[in-house]
Amino acid sequence: MAFNFKNNEEFVQALKTDTALQDEMKADPVAAMAKVVIIKEVPDTLVYRMIVASLMITVLLIVTGLLIMALNNMAEKNQNILTIFTAIASTAIGALAGVLMPVQKKG
Numbered sequence: 001m002a003f004n005f006k007n008n009e010e011f012v013q014a015l016k017t018d019t020a021l022q023d024e025m026k027a028d029p030v031a032a033m034a035k036v037v038i039i040k041e042v043p044d045t046l047v048y049r050m051i052v053a054s055l056m057i058t059v060l061l062i063v064t065g066l067l068i069m070a071l072n073n074m075a076e077k078n079q080n081i082l083t084i085f086t087a088i089a090s091t092a093i094g095a096l097a098g099v100l101m102p103v104q105k106k107g
Helices: 008-017 019-027 029-034 046-071 079-100
Strands: 003-005 036-040 103-106
Touching: 003 008, 008 019, 008 036, 019 029, 029 036, 046 079
Parallel strands: 003 036
Antiparallel strands: 036 103
């Protein structure tokens, strides 16, 4: 069983009050600390919101461009542009997923 905490203070508070955690720490502190996971919350700052918004706008613009190219039969003529758009959209989606994923810190 893993012990998930948002920060070190929450871990210390649980260590003071949770008897199961106390017993496990007394029995084998190294094994118990290996089960402790501190999950850092995703920050909610203006810069963070701007990054997420710009990545989402990039993805939406690329998808819109690809749809316009497909509807106007421009995809067959401009295969290189289609490849570049796909690469940019894939990178933006990967960056967006990386930014939104909370960081886990062991021990």
